[in-house]
Amino acid sequence: SQQGEEDPQALSIQEGENATMNCSYKTSINNLQWYRQNSGRGLVHLILIRSNEREKHSGRLRVTLDTSKKSSSLLITASRAADTASYFCATVLREGGSEKLVFGKGTKLTVNP
């Protein structure tokens, strides 16, 4: 089962523009994480935001969290061609006595030079 769902599924922008990706989730969370995956490679952790935080920054990344709407957004400012990748949000899902970190299907970002 999917806990997080990213939107849009694909996004194409020009270098220098900002890119915004959204994530919605279903159950209450302690934190939400964002990961990046370059084509066919492993995932790289970008940022974690806790449920009591509303906004967090890391370099050109800005993450917001709205627990009332069960949604988060990832903003990449001044995008570069090297930002081309898929971006996933991840949350903990408690199901059937098991806890697991689950990922959405991702947003595929293409930054054109």
Added chain:
Amino acid sequence: KAGVTQTPRYLIKTRGQQVTLSCSPISGHRSVSWYQQTPGQGLQFLFEYFSETQRNKGNFPGRFSGRQFSNSRSEMNVSTLELGDSALYLCASSLAVSSSSGNTIYFGEGSWLTVV
């Protein structure tokens, strides 16, 4: 220090065969999780081991199994391979159980499995 290492990186198997994938976590990490990634289903959690014990399990058939050794290295096995098992299998390690609050997990580069 070295990251998460997965072997082999690429392999091709025939339907009905079995396959074993290996994962060496970051030194000091005791949790190893496995994920299957396909274009259709995305990233799906397989199972997680912590200190040689399976802590969490996803919704996969019993053909998928795993284990963790005392040095935290982990293996996953898929028996009686089906065409639909073709996927990128990702291993991730962390200090604590992956669902622990604030815990960051680190991924390997994955093992590409093609079943023909």
